[in-house]
Amino acid sequence: MVELQLLRPDHAAALLAFERENRAYFAASVPDRGEEYFASFDQRHCDLLAEQEAGVCFFHVLLNPAGEVLARVNLIDVTQGEAELGYRIAERAAGRGIATAAVREVCALAARSYGLATLRAATTLDNTASRTVLTRTGFTITGETQLADRPGLTYFRSLNDFSPPHAHR
Template structure:
């Protein structure tokens, strides 16, 4: 079973490989990161670690048995007891429940380790997989939004009862 780990400097090579290998797959459902992201990856990785050190964000990777990264699950814009949740799973690992298990584990960490009381998320209406993960992990729809110009839904999840989220098993 993959291990959910807080992002570290030594994750950089595997993370870059993950992003490159899945670029087209991700771009089918979320905005592409653009060529500059890959050209300046090392600089961006250092900046993410600095944000994490400052407590602004918490970045996590799902690490497989061979050290490969199978997904990312992040909490960004931490403030006032909450944060925005975002995640992406490698194409070769999709459909196996990894996102659901990782989001459940992150809900537990968000409450217990990071002291958060709620999480927010958003998903495009046409992204059934992401909407299903959010529903299965205790998020409820609270509104509508546009994501890259396409209709989406906003979600919220209180963290007072992380038992609905459970832990990665």
């Protein structure tokens, strides 16, 4: 069974292994993070935790029972009830519905735990899997964009359907 967890200091080694193992796979659909990302990973991890502590981002990892990271699902640039959703799924976990389930769970957390009302997302046109995940989880296309040098689409999702039910009087 997999478990979604808010990023913690002790996730660093598993997260670094996830990024290294999937680097070429990710680079096929999103711009590569570059050597500096890996060289300064420990500091970057600390910086992410500080951003999370400040409430401007919420970083999540999806772990298998062995503690290996299968995915990361992040909410960044949290402001005025809105955030941007981003995610990466390990190659070995792709095509099994894990991304869809993890995005749904983060949408629920965004509304119920983080007080967010809307989410934005973007993906490249050639990333069919990501476009499918966004559509299956209730995002709608809002326009076109460029991600690095590649054409992409922007998405929006209201989180109203995750709001707690009103008490009956």
